[in-house]
Amino acid sequence: MFNLEGKVALVTGGNGGIGLGMAEGLAQAGARVVIAARNAQKSAAAVDALKALGSDAFALAADVTDEAAVTALFAQLAERCGRLDILVNNAGINVRKPPDQLSLAEWHQVMDTNLTSAFLCCRAAYPQLKAAGGGKIINIGSMMSIFGASFAPVYSASKGGIVQLTKSMAVAWAVDNIQVNAVLPGWIQTALTDNARTQVPGLHERVIARTAAGRWGQPKDLAGIAVFLASAASDFLTGTAIPVDGGYSIAG
Incomplete structure (x- = not known):
């Protein structure tokens, strides 16, 4: 049920952090993983x-904010792999700035x-996923999809948008x-959040105090959810937004 052998997975920003943690999970489950990112060395x-x-x-080099680059990325993917089954x-x-700044x-x-970028990649992936008889799209939101943060207004807005985009695409493409x-x-704990701990005083202590698991997460903690959502185990699950946060979002 969790076997991904014969499947092709594309992971944007998959050369580090959460993306690499998920990519490693997909690889361990048998998928052929394609990394799309800008830093060739990473x-x-x-x-x-x-x-x-x-x-x-x-790996394929791509700027996923650019429409033409995304079109070229998926053309290269089709040429090299002949199919796409999973998009992350x-x-x-x-x-990190308050709204007025x-x-x-x-x-x-x-x-x-x-x-x-998520919209562009989903739109470009759709014909290939449909041609394969179906597939899986995993969009990465954030706990900021649920909460606001004074120091991250645009990040929160973008991640809230991810959840609503996910729901709309789930409804539109379930028939496929x-x-x-x-x-x-x-x-x-990634390079992105290492900067946050420097920029936001007291953040580390507040995270530890609120997270039920009593620790920061590691990229490998996202491997299991990636495999589940990419596999046949989740065939009747769509349009959801699943926290993977050690209990942070349920703390009183």
Whole structure:
């Protein structure tokens, strides 16, 4: 039920952090994993790690905020793999400023990277997933899809949009046997959140105090949910937004 052998998975921003943690889970389950990212050196290291897990992995350079680049990315994918079964929209950035200090350029930068890129990739993936007889789309939201944060207004807006985009696509494409779900990571220890701990005083202590598991998450903590949502085990699950946060979102 969780076997992904013969499946092709594309993970945007999959060369580090949460994206790589999910990619490693997919690789261990038997999928051929394709990394789409801009940093060639990081992508090469990620591909080596995935190959060590037995995946016939490779990387494609792409700016997923650019429509033409996304079109070219999926054309290359079709040429090299001949099919697509799983899309993970993980590319993301953050600008930590209160709303009154946020520039319009910063707003567009975060929205384009976190939300518009997911729309572009889903739209480009749809014909290939449909041609394969169905498939899985996993969009990466955040606990900020649920909560607001004074220091992350545009990030929160983009991740809230991910949840609503997920629901709309789930309804639109269920007839094509395409399940679309979102994962809402909590505080996961990555390069992105390392910066947060520097920029937001007291953040580390507040996270530990509120998280029921008593620790920050690790990228590997996202591997299992990736395999579940990419596999036949989730065939009757669509339009959901699942927190993976060690209990952060349920704390009183």
